[in-house]
Amino acid sequence: MTLAADPAVGRHCPDPGREARLAPHRKEATLDQDPIWDELMRRANQGDGAAFRQFLTEVTPPLRRMIRARGRNLPPDQHEDVLQEVLLAIHLKRGTWDGDAPVRPWLYAVARYKIVDAFRKRGRRLHLPLEDVAEILAADPGPAPLAARDAERMLGMIDARSAALVRAVRLEGQSTEDAAAGLGVSPGTARVALHRAMKRLADLARRMT
Amino acid sequence: MTHRPSTDDLIRTLAASPPPPQLGAWGLVLPMLASVGIALGLFMLLFGPRADLVHALARPTVAAKTLLPLALALVALTLAVRSTRPARSLRRSLLALPVAAALALFVARLIQLPSGPVVPELIGSSAAACLLSITALSLPATVVGLVLFRSGASPHPAFTGAMIGVSSAAGAAAGYALHCTEDSPLFFTTWYGAAILAAAVGGGAAGRHFLRW
Numbered sequence: 001m002t003l004a005a006d007p008a009v010g011r012h013c014p015d016p017g018r019e020a021r022l023a024p025h026r027k028e029a030t031l032d033q034d035p036i037w038d039e040l041m042r043r044a045n046q047g048d049g050a051a052f053r054q055f056l057t058e059v060t061p062p063l064r065r066m067i068r069a070r071g072r073n074l075p076p077d078q079h080e081d082v083l084q085e086v087l088l089a090i091h092l093k094r095g096t097w098d099g100d101a102p103v104r105p106w107l108y109a110v111a112r113y114k115i116v117d118a119f120r121k122r123g124r125r126l127h128l129p130l131e132d133v134a135e136i137l138a139a140d141p142g143p144a145p146l147a148a149r150d151a152e153r154m155l156g157m158i159d160a161r162s163a164a165l166v167r168a169v170r171l172e173g174q175s176t177e178d179a180a181a182g183l184g185v186s187p188g189t190a191r192v193a194l195h196r197a198m199k200r201l202a203d204l205a206r207r208m209t
Numbered sequence: 210m211t212h213r214p215s216t217d218d219l220i221r222t223l224a225a226s227p228p229p230p231q232l233g234a235w236g237l238v239l240p241m242l243a244s245v246g247i248a249l250g251l252f253m254l255l256f257g258p259r260a261d262l263v264h265a266l267a268r269p270t271v272a273a274k275t276l277l278p279l280a281l282a283l284v285a286l287t288l289a290v291r292s293t294r295p296a297r298s299l300r301r302s303l304l305a306l307p308v309a310a311a312l313a314l315f316v317a318r319l320i321q322l323p324s325g326p327v328v329p330e331l332i333g334s335s336a337a338a339c340l341l342s343i344t345a346l347s348l349p350a351t352v353v354g355l356v357l358f359r360s361g362a363s364p365h366p367a368f369t370g371a372m373i374g375v376s377s378a379a380g381a382a383a384g385y386a387l388h389c390t391e392d393s394p395l396f397f398t399t400w401y402g403a404a405i406l407a408a409a410v411g412g413g414a415a416g417r418h419f420l421r422w
Contacts, residue, residue, distance in 0.1 A: 045228050053224035060216065084219050091223040093362035093422065095232045096294045109295030113364045117421070188226040195219060 041103045045094055056087055063087075063111055070115055074122060081199060082118040088192070089114045154204050162197035169194060234290050237357050241286070244350035245377060249384035252346060258387045265392070273314060274386040274397050281307040281405070282379035289354070289372035293361025299368075304375075311402065314394035322395075333396040339389060343404035346381035347374070351412055355419050363420055370416015371409045378408030 037055060044052030063086055067079050074082075089110055097106045151171065155163040161183060168179035180190035265271045284303045291297045319327065333339075354373035363369040382401040391397065 045231070047228055049224040052228070053220055056220045056223060060220070080216060084216055087216070087219055087223060089362075089422065091226065092229060093295075095229045095360075096362040098231070098294065101296070105296035106294070109364050110362065113295065113362075188222070191222045192226070195222065 037107070038099075038103045041094065041097060042099050045097070045099070052091075056090065059090075059107060060087070066108075066111055067115055071119060074119065078122060082115060082122075084195075084199070085118050086111050086114045154201055157204055158197055158200050162193055162200070165190060165194050166197050166201065170198075232293065232361055237290055237293070237354070237361070238286060240357060241350045241354045241373075241377065242380075244353045245346070245380040245384070248346045248349050249381065252342070252384070253388070256388055259390050262387060268392070270314065270394055271386075271392050273310070273394075274389070274392065274401075275383045277307045277311050277314075278379040278383040278386065278401060278405070280310075282376045282383060285372045285376035285379060289358065289369055289376060292363045292365055292369045292372065293358055295362055295364050311394070311398045315398040318394040327395065330393045331395040331399055333391045333393070333400070335389065335391060336396075336400050339385070339391075339400045340404050340407075342385050342388075343378055343382045343401065344407065346385060347377035347404075347408055350377035350380065351408065351415075355412070355415055358416075358420055359422070361420075362422055363416075366420035366422075367413045367417040369420050371413035373416065374408035374410075374412020375405055377412075378405040 037058070040051045040055040040058070044055055060083070064079070064083055067082050067086070068076075071079055071082065090107065093110060097103055155166060158166075164183060165179055168174045168182060169176055174182075176190050176194060177187045179194075180187045183190065185193070259265060266275075281304070284307065288299055288301065288304070292299055322330070351374050354377060355370065358369060358373060361369070382405060386397065386401070389397070
Protein backbone atom coordinates (compact mmCIF):
# COMPACT_ATOMS: atom_id res chain seq x y z
CA MET A 1 0.00 0.00 0.00
CA THR A 2 2.73 2.44 -0.86
CA LEU A 3 1.65 5.78 -2.19
CA ALA A 4 3.73 5.35 -5.32
CA ALA A 5 1.66 2.34 -6.28
CA ASP A 6 -1.57 4.27 -5.90
CA PRO A 7 -2.29 6.23 -9.10
CA ALA A 8 -4.99 8.30 -7.44
CA VAL A 9 -2.44 10.03 -5.24
CA GLY A 10 -0.70 12.58 -7.41
CA ARG A 11 1.35 15.49 -6.16
CA HIS A 12 -1.36 18.02 -6.83
CA CYS A 13 -4.24 15.85 -5.82
CA PRO A 14 -5.06 16.23 -2.15
CA ASP A 15 -6.36 13.11 -0.54
CA PRO A 16 -7.87 13.31 2.92
CA GLY A 17 -7.25 9.61 3.51
CA ARG A 18 -3.55 9.94 2.93
CA GLU A 19 -2.54 11.04 6.38
CA ALA A 20 -4.16 8.02 7.90
CA ARG A 21 -2.16 5.76 5.61
CA LEU A 22 1.08 7.54 6.39
CA ALA A 23 3.17 5.06 8.33
CA PRO A 24 5.86 6.87 10.31
CA HIS A 25 8.74 4.65 9.23
CA ARG A 26 8.04 4.50 5.49
CA LYS A 27 10.88 6.06 3.52
CA GLU A 28 10.57 5.15 -0.14
CA ALA A 29 9.03 7.07 -3.01
CA THR A 30 8.29 10.20 -1.03
CA LEU A 31 11.19 12.49 -1.84
CA ASP A 32 9.23 14.80 -4.09
CA GLN A 33 5.98 14.69 -2.23
CA ASP A 34 5.63 18.00 -0.47
CA PRO A 35 2.44 17.25 1.45
CA ILE A 36 4.20 14.43 3.26
CA TRP A 37 7.16 16.59 4.18
CA ASP A 38 4.75 19.32 5.25
CA GLU A 39 2.89 16.91 7.48
CA LEU A 40 6.10 15.50 8.97
CA MET A 41 7.43 18.96 9.76
CA ARG A 42 4.11 20.08 11.18
CA ARG A 43 4.08 17.12 13.55
CA ALA A 44 7.77 17.65 14.30
CA ASN A 45 7.11 21.23 15.35
CA GLN A 46 4.40 20.00 17.70
CA GLY A 47 7.04 17.93 19.47
CA ASP A 48 6.83 14.63 17.53
CA GLY A 49 10.47 13.51 17.55
CA ALA A 50 9.84 10.46 15.37
CA ALA A 51 8.30 12.66 12.66
CA PHE A 52 11.27 15.02 12.81
CA ARG A 53 13.66 12.11 12.59
CA GLN A 54 11.86 10.80 9.51
CA PHE A 55 11.85 14.29 7.98
CA LEU A 56 15.59 14.72 8.48
CA THR A 57 16.29 11.24 7.19
CA GLU A 58 14.23 11.86 4.06
CA VAL A 59 15.72 15.27 3.25
CA THR A 60 19.30 14.09 3.76
CA PRO A 61 19.80 12.51 0.29
CA PRO A 62 18.63 15.58 -1.69
CA LEU A 63 20.67 17.84 0.60
CA ARG A 64 23.71 15.66 0.08
CA ARG A 65 23.23 16.01 -3.69
CA MET A 66 22.91 19.79 -3.36
CA ILE A 67 26.14 19.99 -1.39
CA ARG A 68 27.98 17.72 -3.80
CA ALA A 69 26.84 19.83 -6.76
CA ARG A 70 28.07 23.03 -5.14
CA GLY A 71 31.20 21.79 -3.43
CA ARG A 72 33.27 20.34 -6.23
CA ASN A 73 36.34 22.30 -5.16
CA LEU A 74 36.03 21.27 -1.54
CA PRO A 75 37.49 18.01 -0.23
CA PRO A 76 34.63 15.48 -0.20
CA ASP A 77 35.32 14.57 3.42
CA GLN A 78 34.05 18.05 4.36
CA HIS A 79 30.75 17.60 2.51
CA GLU A 80 29.38 15.59 5.41
CA ASP A 81 30.37 18.39 7.82
CA VAL A 82 28.44 20.88 5.70
CA LEU A 83 25.47 18.53 5.60
CA GLN A 84 25.52 18.33 9.39
CA GLU A 85 25.62 22.11 9.66
CA VAL A 86 22.56 22.28 7.40
CA LEU A 87 20.70 19.67 9.45
CA LEU A 88 21.54 21.52 12.66
CA ALA A 89 20.26 24.79 11.15
CA ILE A 90 17.03 23.07 10.08
CA HIS A 91 16.51 22.09 13.71
CA LEU A 92 17.50 25.43 15.23
CA LYS A 93 15.43 27.49 12.78
CA ARG A 94 12.39 25.26 12.29
CA GLY A 95 10.35 27.76 14.29
CA THR A 96 10.57 30.10 11.29
CA TRP A 97 8.44 27.76 9.17
CA ASP A 98 4.84 28.59 10.02
CA GLY A 99 3.01 25.70 8.42
CA ASP A 100 0.94 27.81 6.00
CA ALA A 101 3.36 27.55 3.09
CA PRO A 102 4.87 24.32 1.74
CA VAL A 103 7.97 23.28 3.64
CA ARG A 104 10.11 22.48 0.61
CA PRO A 105 10.91 26.07 -0.51
CA TRP A 106 11.67 26.85 3.14
CA LEU A 107 13.95 23.85 3.41
CA TYR A 108 15.85 24.71 0.25
CA ALA A 109 16.20 28.36 1.23
CA VAL A 110 17.68 27.31 4.59
CA ALA A 111 19.97 24.79 2.89
CA ARG A 112 21.12 27.27 0.25
CA TYR A 113 21.94 29.88 2.88
CA LYS A 114 23.84 27.44 5.10
CA ILE A 115 25.71 25.84 2.19
CA VAL A 116 26.88 29.20 0.86
CA ASP A 117 27.82 30.22 4.39
CA ALA A 118 29.69 26.96 5.07
CA PHE A 119 31.65 27.15 1.84
CA ARG A 120 32.51 30.80 2.41
CA LYS A 121 33.81 29.97 5.89
CA ARG A 122 35.83 27.05 4.58
CA GLY A 123 37.10 29.03 1.62
CA ARG A 124 38.68 31.40 4.14
CA ARG A 125 39.95 28.63 6.35
CA LEU A 126 41.36 26.53 3.54
CA HIS A 127 44.18 29.04 3.19
CA LEU A 128 45.26 28.54 6.77
CA PRO A 129 46.79 25.06 6.55
CA LEU A 130 48.99 26.13 3.65
CA GLU A 131 50.41 29.02 5.66
CA ASP A 132 50.86 26.74 8.65
CA VAL A 133 52.76 24.26 6.53
CA ALA A 134 54.98 26.98 5.12
CA GLU A 135 55.71 28.21 8.63
CA ILE A 136 56.56 24.76 9.89
CA LEU A 137 58.88 24.16 6.95
CA ALA A 138 60.64 27.47 7.51
CA ALA A 139 60.99 27.07 11.26
CA ASP A 140 63.81 25.27 13.08
CA PRO A 141 62.99 21.75 14.15
CA GLY A 142 61.71 22.93 17.51
CA PRO A 143 59.31 21.06 19.75
CA ALA A 144 58.11 17.73 18.40
CA PRO A 145 55.03 18.12 16.19
CA LEU A 146 53.23 15.54 18.26
CA ALA A 147 53.25 17.92 21.22
CA ALA A 148 51.07 20.30 19.23
CA ARG A 149 48.46 17.61 18.96
CA ASP A 150 48.39 16.98 22.63
CA ALA A 151 44.78 16.74 23.65
CA GLU A 152 44.99 19.30 26.44
CA ARG A 153 46.57 21.87 24.15
CA MET A 154 43.87 21.40 21.58
CA LEU A 155 41.22 21.71 24.27
CA GLY A 156 42.82 25.01 25.18
CA MET A 157 42.00 26.27 21.72
CA ILE A 158 38.24 25.92 22.05
CA ASP A 159 35.98 27.68 24.51
CA ALA A 160 36.15 26.64 28.16
CA ARG A 161 32.66 25.15 28.51
CA SER A 162 33.01 23.00 25.39
CA ALA A 163 36.44 21.93 26.56
CA ALA A 164 35.04 20.91 29.94
CA LEU A 165 32.34 18.90 28.20
CA VAL A 166 34.81 17.10 25.94
CA ARG A 167 37.12 16.43 28.88
CA ALA A 168 34.29 14.95 30.94
CA VAL A 169 32.73 12.79 28.24
CA ARG A 170 35.60 11.83 25.96
CA LEU A 171 38.59 11.81 28.28
CA GLU A 172 37.06 10.92 31.67
CA GLY A 173 34.34 8.69 30.29
CA GLN A 174 31.36 10.31 32.02
CA SER A 175 27.95 9.97 30.41
CA THR A 176 26.69 12.98 28.48
CA GLU A 177 23.82 13.28 30.98
CA ASP A 178 26.18 13.48 33.97
CA ALA A 179 28.42 15.97 32.21
CA ALA A 180 25.38 18.07 31.28
CA ALA A 181 24.21 18.08 34.89
CA GLY A 182 27.71 19.09 35.99
CA LEU A 183 27.64 22.05 33.65
CA GLY A 184 24.05 22.94 34.43
CA VAL A 185 22.65 22.49 30.91
CA SER A 186 20.07 20.12 29.47
CA PRO A 187 21.31 16.82 28.03
CA GLY A 188 20.07 17.85 24.57
CA THR A 189 22.07 21.07 24.66
CA ALA A 190 25.12 19.18 25.87
CA ARG A 191 24.84 16.63 23.05
CA VAL A 192 24.66 19.37 20.42
CA ALA A 193 27.53 21.31 22.06
CA LEU A 194 29.62 18.15 22.27
CA HIS A 195 28.93 17.40 18.65
CA ARG A 196 30.05 20.88 17.64
CA ALA A 197 33.14 20.77 19.85
CA MET A 198 34.26 17.42 18.42
CA LYS A 199 33.87 18.85 14.94
CA ARG A 200 35.96 21.88 15.82
CA LEU A 201 38.64 19.65 17.35
CA ALA A 202 38.66 17.48 14.22
CA ASP A 203 39.16 20.67 12.17
CA LEU A 204 42.01 21.75 14.44
CA ALA A 205 43.65 18.34 14.19
CA ARG A 206 43.37 18.43 10.42
CA ARG A 207 44.94 21.86 10.36
CA MET A 208 47.80 20.78 12.62
CA THR A 209 48.89 17.81 10.53
CA MET B 210 41.32 9.61 12.32
CA THR B 211 37.87 11.05 12.12
CA HIS B 212 36.22 11.90 15.43
CA ARG B 213 33.16 13.03 13.57
CA PRO B 214 29.93 11.68 14.96
CA SER B 215 27.94 10.17 12.14
CA THR B 216 25.10 12.03 10.48
CA ASP B 217 22.70 9.38 11.76
CA ASP B 218 23.82 10.15 15.31
CA LEU B 219 23.20 13.84 14.73
CA ILE B 220 19.74 13.19 13.32
CA ARG B 221 18.91 11.05 16.35
CA THR B 222 20.16 13.80 18.68
CA LEU B 223 18.23 16.54 16.90
CA ALA B 224 15.04 14.47 16.81
CA ALA B 225 15.32 13.96 20.56
CA SER B 226 15.67 17.71 21.20
CA PRO B 227 12.56 19.74 21.99
CA PRO B 228 11.39 21.92 19.08
CA PRO B 229 12.42 25.58 19.40
CA PRO B 230 9.55 28.01 19.94
CA GLN B 231 7.59 29.23 16.93
CA LEU B 232 8.66 32.64 15.67
CA GLY B 233 5.77 35.08 16.14
CA ALA B 234 5.58 38.32 14.18
CA TRP B 235 4.12 40.29 17.11
CA GLY B 236 6.95 39.25 19.37
CA LEU B 237 9.27 41.04 16.97
CA VAL B 238 7.08 44.03 16.17
CA LEU B 239 5.60 45.06 19.52
CA PRO B 240 8.92 45.63 21.35
CA MET B 241 10.15 47.73 18.44
CA LEU B 242 6.95 49.81 18.43
CA ALA B 243 7.23 50.22 22.19
CA SER B 244 10.85 51.39 21.86
CA VAL B 245 9.99 54.08 19.34
CA GLY B 246 6.89 55.01 21.32
CA ILE B 247 8.77 55.45 24.59
CA ALA B 248 11.57 57.42 22.95
CA LEU B 249 9.07 59.74 21.24
CA GLY B 250 7.04 60.07 24.43
CA LEU B 251 10.12 61.22 26.35
CA PHE B 252 11.05 63.58 23.52
CA MET B 253 7.59 65.17 23.56
CA LEU B 254 7.71 65.53 27.35
CA LEU B 255 11.03 67.35 27.03
CA PHE B 256 10.50 69.45 23.90
CA GLY B 257 6.78 69.23 23.20
CA PRO B 258 4.94 69.21 19.89
CA ARG B 259 4.89 72.38 17.77
CA ALA B 260 2.55 75.01 19.16
CA ASP B 261 0.27 75.18 16.10
CA LEU B 262 0.13 71.39 15.59
CA VAL B 263 -3.63 71.02 15.06
CA HIS B 264 -3.89 73.86 12.53
CA ALA B 265 -0.69 72.90 10.74
CA LEU B 266 -1.75 69.30 10.24
CA ALA B 267 -4.61 70.52 8.06
CA ARG B 268 -2.05 71.55 5.45
CA PRO B 269 -1.22 68.66 3.10
CA THR B 270 2.57 69.12 3.13
CA VAL B 271 2.61 69.16 6.93
CA ALA B 272 0.45 66.05 7.09
CA ALA B 273 2.72 64.42 4.51
CA LYS B 274 5.71 65.16 6.74
CA THR B 275 4.27 62.66 9.23
CA LEU B 276 2.31 60.33 6.94
CA LEU B 277 5.05 59.57 4.40
CA PRO B 278 7.62 58.44 7.01
CA LEU B 279 4.85 56.50 8.73
CA ALA B 280 4.02 54.67 5.49
CA LEU B 281 7.70 53.99 4.88
CA ALA B 282 8.09 52.65 8.43
CA LEU B 283 5.17 50.25 7.99
CA VAL B 284 6.44 48.94 4.65
CA ALA B 285 9.97 48.49 6.01
CA LEU B 286 8.74 46.78 9.17
CA THR B 287 6.59 44.37 7.17
CA LEU B 288 9.51 43.55 4.89
CA ALA B 289 11.83 43.08 7.88
CA VAL B 290 9.43 40.65 9.54
CA ARG B 291 8.71 38.70 6.36
CA SER B 292 12.42 38.44 5.59
CA THR B 293 13.02 36.47 8.79
CA ARG B 294 11.22 33.47 7.28
CA PRO B 295 13.17 31.76 4.51
CA ALA B 296 11.47 31.48 1.10
CA ARG B 297 8.90 34.21 1.76
CA SER B 298 8.50 36.53 -1.21
CA LEU B 299 9.52 40.14 -0.54
CA ARG B 300 7.91 42.98 -2.45
CA ARG B 301 10.78 45.38 -2.04
CA SER B 302 9.30 47.67 -4.69
CA LEU B 303 6.70 48.81 -2.14
CA LEU B 304 9.49 50.85 -0.54
CA ALA B 305 9.57 53.02 -3.63
CA LEU B 306 6.01 54.32 -3.10
CA PRO B 307 6.57 56.63 -0.11
CA VAL B 308 10.01 57.56 -1.42
CA ALA B 309 8.56 58.54 -4.80
CA ALA B 310 5.82 60.56 -3.13
CA ALA B 311 8.41 62.46 -1.07
CA LEU B 312 10.53 63.13 -4.15
CA ALA B 313 7.44 64.40 -5.99
CA LEU B 314 6.80 66.89 -3.17
CA PHE B 315 10.44 67.94 -3.31
CA VAL B 316 10.36 68.54 -7.07
CA ALA B 317 6.99 70.30 -6.94
CA ARG B 318 8.35 72.75 -4.37
CA LEU B 319 11.52 73.24 -6.41
CA ILE B 320 9.51 74.17 -9.51
CA GLN B 321 7.28 76.49 -7.54
CA LEU B 322 10.17 78.41 -6.00
CA PRO B 323 12.33 81.04 -7.72
CA SER B 324 15.97 79.93 -7.67
CA GLY B 325 17.16 82.41 -5.01
CA PRO B 326 15.73 80.99 -1.78
CA VAL B 327 16.15 77.30 -2.68
CA VAL B 328 19.39 76.72 -0.78
CA PRO B 329 18.44 78.58 2.42
CA GLU B 330 15.09 76.78 2.47
CA LEU B 331 16.76 73.41 1.91
CA ILE B 332 19.31 73.98 4.66
CA GLY B 333 16.75 75.51 7.01
CA SER B 334 17.72 76.35 10.55
CA SER B 335 17.53 73.03 12.36
CA ALA B 336 19.15 70.45 10.09
CA ALA B 337 21.66 69.31 12.70
CA ALA B 338 19.02 69.05 15.43
CA CYS B 339 16.80 67.16 13.02
CA LEU B 340 19.45 64.61 12.05
CA LEU B 341 20.55 64.17 15.63
CA SER B 342 17.01 63.82 17.03
CA ILE B 343 15.80 61.30 14.45
CA THR B 344 18.94 59.21 14.83
CA ALA B 345 18.80 59.26 18.63
CA LEU B 346 15.06 58.50 18.70
CA SER B 347 15.52 55.54 16.36
CA LEU B 348 18.52 53.93 18.05
CA PRO B 349 16.66 52.06 20.84
CA ALA B 350 14.23 50.46 18.38
CA THR B 351 17.07 49.56 16.01
CA VAL B 352 19.02 47.84 18.78
CA VAL B 353 15.92 46.04 20.08
CA GLY B 354 15.10 44.95 16.54
CA LEU B 355 18.60 43.66 15.84
CA VAL B 356 18.53 41.61 19.04
CA LEU B 357 15.04 40.17 18.53
CA PHE B 358 15.45 39.38 14.84
CA ARG B 359 18.34 37.09 15.68
CA SER B 360 15.70 34.46 16.44
CA GLY B 361 14.66 34.63 12.80
CA ALA B 362 16.43 33.07 9.87
CA SER B 363 16.78 35.77 7.27
CA PRO B 364 18.55 34.58 4.14
CA HIS B 365 19.45 38.26 3.57
CA PRO B 366 20.80 39.53 6.90
CA ALA B 367 21.99 42.86 5.52
CA PHE B 368 18.58 43.57 3.97
CA THR B 369 16.77 42.65 7.18
CA GLY B 370 19.12 44.89 9.19
CA ALA B 371 18.59 47.75 6.75
CA MET B 372 14.81 47.37 7.03
CA ILE B 373 15.06 47.40 10.84
CA GLY B 374 17.04 50.65 10.58
CA VAL B 375 14.65 52.21 8.06
CA SER B 376 11.51 51.31 10.02
CA SER B 377 12.99 52.65 13.27
CA ALA B 378 14.25 55.89 11.74
CA ALA B 379 11.14 56.49 9.63
CA GLY B 380 8.96 55.84 12.67
CA ALA B 381 11.07 58.26 14.69
CA ALA B 382 10.86 60.85 11.88
CA ALA B 383 7.06 60.56 11.75
CA GLY B 384 6.94 61.48 15.44
CA TYR B 385 9.67 64.10 15.26
CA ALA B 386 7.71 65.81 12.46
CA LEU B 387 5.07 66.74 15.04
CA HIS B 388 7.70 68.84 16.79
CA CYS B 389 9.60 70.24 13.80
CA THR B 390 8.31 73.52 12.34
CA GLU B 391 10.19 73.47 9.06
CA ASP B 392 7.45 72.65 6.61
CA SER B 393 9.19 72.92 3.27
CA PRO B 394 9.46 69.61 1.40
CA LEU B 395 12.93 70.80 0.39
CA PHE B 396 13.93 70.63 4.06
CA PHE B 397 12.17 67.57 5.33
CA THR B 398 12.68 65.22 2.39
CA THR B 399 16.38 66.09 2.46
CA TRP B 400 17.08 65.80 6.16
CA TYR B 401 14.55 63.17 7.18
CA GLY B 402 15.66 61.27 4.10
CA ALA B 403 19.32 61.62 5.08
CA ALA B 404 18.63 60.36 8.62
CA ILE B 405 16.64 57.40 7.31
CA LEU B 406 19.29 56.59 4.72
CA ALA B 407 22.00 56.66 7.38
CA ALA B 408 19.90 54.28 9.50
CA ALA B 409 19.50 51.99 6.49
CA VAL B 410 23.26 51.87 5.94
CA GLY B 411 24.02 51.40 9.63
CA GLY B 412 21.27 48.79 10.06
CA GLY B 413 22.47 46.94 6.99
CA ALA B 414 26.04 46.80 8.25
CA ALA B 415 24.87 45.69 11.70
CA GLY B 416 22.51 43.12 10.18
CA ARG B 417 25.26 41.61 8.05
CA HIS B 418 27.14 41.00 11.27
CA PHE B 419 24.46 40.23 13.89
CA LEU B 420 21.71 38.56 11.89
CA ARG B 421 23.81 35.76 10.44
CA TRP B 422 22.88 32.30 11.59
